[in-house]
Amino acid sequence: MARTTQQNSNESANLLPASSHTYNGNGNTSSISITQAKARGLRNKHFPGLGTYDEHIHVDDVQLSKAAHALERQNHPHEMLGPWMASSICGNDILSSCFYSIGLVTSYAGQLAPLCFLLVGLILYLFRSVYGEAITAIPVNGGTYTLLINTTSKAVAAAAACLSVLAYIATGVVSAVTACNYLHAVLPDLIDVPIAACCLLSLFALVVGMGLKESAGVAMVICAVHVLTFFVLLSLGFLYVIFNNLGELPANLLLPFPDVAVTTAKNGGEIEGAVGAVGEDMLPGSIGTALIFGCAAGLLGVSGFETSSQYVESQKPGVFLLTLKYMQQAVCVFNPLLSLLSIAVLPVPVITAFSQTVLERVAHTIGDWVQATLGLGPHTGPGSTVDFGKFLRIWVSLDAFVVLSGAVLTAYVGIDGLLYSMSMDGCLPSFLLARNAWRGTDHYIILSYLALAISQVLLTGGDVEALAGVYAFSFLGVMALFAAGCAMLKVKRSQLPRDVVAPWSHVIGGGAAVLLAFLVNLQSQSEYLLYFLLYLAGVGMLTFLMFQRVRLLKVLIYFSPPSVAALLVEKLLALRSDRVVFFCKDPKDLYILNKALTYVRANESTVHHVTVVHCRGEGVGQEDGEGKAGAKAVEMIDRMYPAIRVSMVQVHRAFTPEVVEALSKILDVGREHMFISCPDGKHPIDKLRGVRVITH
Known part of the structure; x- marks a missing residue:
């Protein structure tokens, strides 16, 4: 590599900031004392010196x-995931959620x-289609955070990331x-x-800490057993309903x-929980309220x-x-x-009463019917050696425990990647x-x-409805911001x-639907809003301090x-020492x-x-008119x-990853x-591995 530099010597006195620092002509600065600056009523600003504009790199x-x-x-192309393994990782997460959402939705x-x-x-x-467009346009890890940091400002992306952090915490918890609720149903004593x-969360912290992150092969086995469990339960349930x-x-x-409890303004505007009479704090049940x-609640x-x-x-490629x-x-x-199936097997009041372990109850009822139908007699009888109801209940409960544990592991893996990206971008402390x-x-x-996660378990006492409320607010906020990010991507x-x-x-x-769901959850689960705001304030305050640390120091x-x-x-001065590179196709613009x-x-x-880099290709002379104009x-x-010091570097190679x-x-x-202006598609953004799009 050959590098040539011509120092710029035309410093202009009228560019110096308020005389708290003076430029001495060789790229360094000399500062008057803090006491002098205060005495003169001047702001103490750091002038980094003028840049260089004629540097060439070969x-x-x-x-x-x-x-x-x-x-x-x-890139590790030989280790990339195919459709089944990739789907199994996220499939364990999304298919496990029905264990705790069915009872919750039925209660509403x-x-x-x-x-x-x-x-x-x-x-x-x-x-x-919204996720499909956004992620195929910017196929880089990070989800909502990556989309928004490439289409809006860093502050907006960090705000969305705070919601994503809460969503990962809540879904893991x-x-x-x-x-553990399903395991408790099997081993109540x-x-x-x-x-x-708390022990389960600690166990997976140890597993992830040992480096045993999400194994796609294991995830696929868990997902296959889980789908088989659902298939058996639905097949036997279909026979139960028919006969x-x-x-x-x-x-x-x-x-x-069901009547729905909502939050209303009473006593001069004071917001209270929904525990009042029908028509005031309780909405009478109807098709509209039910839907x-x-x-x-179903978005959970x-x-x-x-x-x-x-x-x-x-x-x-194409798997996403x-x-x-x-x-x-x-x-x-x-x-x-x-x-x-749950509504066909159990009365609605029973589903509501046992909302956290609905499928375990369904499995037990169906299993007892199968045993009686096969002529094995009551499982308590002296001639019976098979308790199929208990067997099916334990099967479903253990399946729930395993697949939900897999979802905990997925939450650890997701939060690890997200917080690492935020720390790399300066949104969180670098010690992470x-x-x-x-x-x-x-x-x-x-x-x-x-x-x-443990603090959230202890704060809510393991109340799934409270945890679901925290998750609903954060997840719906993330989905709404993703829809907004896709709109910004289009424009x-x-x-x-x-x-x-x-x-x-x-x-x-899609954006309107999740916004409406957010407002509805705000009405129906307002008692859990405090938990959500408490954790959002904690994560948000840390991010805010990172963004404003320079101003706070001043x-x-x-x-x-x-x-x-x-x-x-x-x-x-040590804090303001970062350097960024901006790839510019036309530095004259x-x-x-x-x-x-x-x-x-x-x-x-x-x-x-800031170093402006212009890749001009090979065979172009250093003294051409375009380079001088740039x-x-x-x-x-x-x-x-x-x-900010701004320099220019001309690279004698075509722009490639x-x-x-x-x-x-x-x-x-x-x-x-x-950083880069919006590329023209010749080089996909994922091949640039982390380069941020900041302009049109």
Whole structure:
């Protein structure tokens, strides 16, 4: 590699910021004392100096070959997941959710619960194309966070990530508690549900900490056994319904719809829980309340639909769309049928009373009928050696425990990747990036998740409805933001190629549906809003402090005595030492350059140096007119933003993923600090491995 640099020597005095620092002509700064600055009433601002605009980099063939090998090792094409293994990982999550959602939906919708699950499947059909367009356009791990950070601002993406963190915490805790509820049904004298849930969460923290993350092969076995369990239960249940004159279904259809508790303003606007009389705090049951509140609760049964987007980079081409298809079809088949079976086997009041272990009760009832039908006699009789009801109940309960435990593991894997990405982007403290020297795992992330999850179990006492309320608010918020992100993708990143184009009706309809569900849950589960806000405030405050740490330091400097202020200034200068790279196709375009600098100033408070990189191809001379015009444009932008140093580097290679990888090593800048204007599709964004799209 050959590098040549021509220092710019035209410093302009009128660009210096308020005289708290002066530029000495060689790229360094000299500062007046804090005491002098305060005495003169000046703001203490760091001027990083002007950049260089005529630097050239020649990437040789050896460096390019090393970069190509590095990319090949990162992609691991031989280890990528096929459709069945990839679907099994997220399938365990979404198929396990019916264990705790059927009873909850029935408590709101009564006999219309199966129809509510069908309507939820329709909403997922809308989101199938929404997720398909967004993730095939930006096929990078991270889900909602990655979509929004490439289409909106870093702050919006971080806010969505906070909701995703809460969703992962809640779904992991709900899965752990429900798994232990089903185990408690088998071993009632040995299992204390909250303690067992904490132990289960701790066990999987140890498993993930040892490096044994999600195994696709094991996940596929668990999913296959789980589907077999459902198939056996539905088949025997179908026979039960046929030979028992539709079972409890006719009687349940005649029941009135459940009244729904809502939150209303009373006593001069004070918000109270819904415990009042009918017409005031209780909505009389009707078809409308059953469908609206039932569908809102039914969205809890699609936990895991977003999971596939968290490991899309590990999937073979075209597999992601298949995972969405299989999940949506599974939700439309199993959830309504299992809900219908429960209503046909058990009275609605029983389903509501045992909402946390409904399928265990269904299995026991069907098993007893099978035993009696086969002529084995009562299981308590002296001649009976088979208790098929107990056997089927234990089978379903153990299946629930295993598959829900798999969902806990999936939550750990998902939160690990999300928090690591946020820490790399500066949204969370960098200590979370520390790796365990023994196992190479992110132990601080794992322990942080474990602490938050256990605190949620203890705070709610293992109440699934309370946990479901926290999950509903966070998950629905994430889904709504994803729909908004897809809309932004259509408008602002239309040049990105994609395999699916979601109709605007799907984007608007899906977004409106989850927003309505959010508002409905706000009315019906307002008593759990405090838990949601408590955890959101904790995660959000940490993220806010990370975003505002530079401004907070400046405030502390202003109000601190000189000795302390001097130390804080050193800390501030060390903090504002990051460098980012912006790949620009046409460096003469002042509009694009200005948008890039505006984005950096608004979203990257720790950046003091922006390097504009222009890949101009081979065989172009260093003194051509286009290069000089680009250098002048970058110099103009540099003078417009005195708080950020802007330089230009011209690379004598065509823009390729291999060149990006090589420049990351040459310039010593990580991929998370490399930005680009919207590519034209010649090089898919996933091949650039983490480069962020920040402009049109």
